[in-house]
Amino acid sequence: MKIRPIRGMNDVLPDDGALWSAVESAAQAVFDAYGYRQIRLPVMEHTELFSRSIGETTDIVQKEMYTFTDRSGASVTLRPEATASVVRAGLSHGLFHNRQQKLWCSGPMFRHERPQKARYRQFHQINLEAIGFAGPEVDAEVIIMSARIWERLGLESPRLELNSLGTPECRAGYREALQAYFSAAGDVLDAESRERLRRNPLRLLDSKDPRLRELIAGAPVLRGYLDDDSAAHFQRLTELLDDAGVAYTINPRLVRGLDYYTRTVFEWVTDRLGAQGAICSGGRYDGLVAQLGGRDTPAIGWAMGLERVVELMEEEGRRQPARPPHAYLVIAGDEARRRGLGIAETLRARVPGIRLTMDCAGGSFRSQLRRADRSGALLALILGDNELADNSLSIKPLREDLPQTLYSLEEAVAELLRVRDNSP
RNA sequence: GUGGGCGUAGCUCAGCAGGUAGAGCCCCGGAUUGUGGAUCCGGUCGUCGUGGGUUCGAGUCCCAUCGUCCACCCCA
Numbered sequence A: 001m002k003i004r005p006i007r008g009m010n011d012v013l014p015d016d017g018a019l020w021s022a023v024e025s026a027a028q029a030v031f032d033a034y035g036y037r038q039i040r041l042p043v044m045e046h047t048e049l050f051s052r053s054i055g056e057t058t059d060i061v062q063k064e065m066y067t068f069t070d071r072s073g074a075s076v077t078l079r080p081e082a083t084a085s086v087v088r089a090g091l092s093h094g095l096f097h098n099r100q101q102k103l104w105c106s107g108p109m110f111r112h113e114r115p116q117k118a119r120y121r122q123f124h125q126i127n128l129e130a131i132g133f134a135g136p137e138v139d140a141e142v143i144i145m146s147a148r149i150w151e152r153l154g155l156e157s158p159r160l161e162l163n164s165l166g167t168p169e170c171r172a173g174y175r176e177a178l179q180a181y182f183s184a185a186g187d188v189l190d191a192e193s194r195e196r197l198r199r200n201p202l203r204l205l206d207s208k209d210p211r212l213r214e215l216i217a218g219a220p221v222l223r224g225y226l227d228d229d230s231a232a233h234f235q236r237l238t239e240l241l242d243d244a245g246v247a248y249t250i251n252p253r254l255v256r257g258l259d260y261y262t263r264t265v266f267e268w269v270t271d272r273l274g275a276q277g278a279i280c281s282g283g284r285y286d287g288l289v290a291q292l293g294g295r296d297t298p299a300i301g302w303a304m305g306l307e308r309v310v311e312l313m314e315e316e317g318r319r320q321p322a323r324p325p326h327a328y329l330v331i332a333g334d335e336a337r338r339r340g341l342g343i344a345e346t347l348r349a350r351v352p353g354i355r356l357t358m359d360c361a362g363g364s365f366r367s368q369l370r371r372a373d374r375s376g377a378l379l380a381l382i383l384g385d386n387e388l389a390d391n392s393l394s395i396k397p398l399r400e401d402l403p404q405t406l407y408s409l410e411e412a413v414a415e416l417l418r419v420r421d422n423s424p
Numbered sequence B: 001g002u003g004g005g006c007g008u009a010g011c012u013c014a015g016c017a018g019g020u021a022g023a024g025c026c027c028c029g030g031a032u033u034g035u036g037g038a039u040c041c042g043g044u045c046g047u048c049g050u051g052g053g054u055u056c057g058a059g060u061c062c063c064a065u066c067g068u069c070c071a072c073c074c075c076a
Helices: A014-034 A047-054 A059-064 A083-092 A136-153 A168-188 A191-199 A201-206 A210-217 A228-244 A306-315 A334-350 A365-374 A385-389 A409-421
Strands: A044-046 A066-069 A075-078 A101-110 A122-131 A159-164 A262-269 A278-284 A299-305 A327-331 A356-358 A379-383 A392-397 A405-408
Touching: A014 A101, A014 A122, A014 A136, A014 A306, A044 A047, A044 A083, A047 A059, A047 A075, A047 A083, A083 A101, A083 A122, A083 A299, A122 A136, A122 A306, A136 A228, A136 A262, A136 A278, A136 A299, A159 A228, A168 A191, A168 A201, A168 A210, A191 A201, A201 A210, A228 A262, A278 A306, A299 A306, A327 A334, A327 A365, A334 A356, A334 A379, A334 A385, A334 A409, A365 A379, A379 A385, A379 A409, A385 A392, A392 A409, A405 A409
Parallel strands: A327 A356, A327 A379
Antiparallel strands: A044 A075, A066 A075, A101 A122, A122 A299, A159 A262, A262 A278, A278 A299, A379 A392, A392 A405
């Protein structure tokens, strides 16, 4: 029986490696520029951490977690998201004690859902978390940072949607109003929608059911239920985004799936990834730190889906150019084969940053040269008995119609330095 | 969890009144005993997803099952 990968858990193959790195380094460059520091976290936590933070009634907790009992009998869970872990780590080590933290982290997350386009059981997120800041300036900052990442990557399709959920208190009032409104509509709702109405009526607003569209359009809007502070916070945020030139649309029906969100919520969406439009989303979670046992601490963060961004890069034709070797060392003869590795080492040491591929496959001279060509290398370095005899190296340009030249090792180093400095 | 599409070589795919498996790409060797890219010649690679059924005979028809993709649900 052939060993298969686990459903929904994908291998990122070498052809995609550069694209992934490009996305990761674009994000890291932005984090550095804004003074956010990296935190690295375990992929597993006590199950309770997630059930308490994300919310017992959410789909994530109810049916999507990879939860099992470890050998000591403890219930552990592969993290379905990172924010709870960041907060837990901060509390474990006193990082939030009388101080703020600007943090980022990345890594795999796990949700047992049915895989489909841009949705997998193991997926990767980059998270940004700013903890201990109450004002709308930090809301604007984290959103601007995400916009800068799209800029660096050359992505054009992401659109920003914004909303405010207010405080838990005003949300409760809104919730009642929604329940009253939808209950009055009565039999238009199917059993599933009724269940949602009972448990989390805000989610009904997200429904794609065309029969509900009209009903949803007429539903009360959360903004009418915002308290003055939340309304002012949101107003100020929109002004800051205007000042920064970050475009957004206010989507009064944007609610998020995790229970801990308060006030600002936002989502970067694209129409180029099928049914999965959200590539980065987040919001304020002012109650979470206290809820997990810390002091009352405001916080905001976002999570970016790496697979989604990578796929979007491909959709938008932003594939990374390959980084072929500068030079490919071709060997003729047994003695040259014996010495080749050492010469390659010398060249790499003398020409820092050179990308030099050694042909380790052997075979005929002809096929080695063919591999040199197909590797995309600019130069073939040729080492055979002739070259060994007088400590020289032949260099054959593969991308230009120039003659092959026999160089001393010193001259070859100079030539490689020149090529290194004149190519990407 | 529900629905639909698709499973033939490493990759892209052809094969179908049911007659015992092919092409291109890739890889290797050669034409050119140390010279790539174009051309030509040759070669390696398949339990036709798996199991059962119908049939003299199944890649082809039927059933089941697994996988995969897309969508619903939900979300990054």
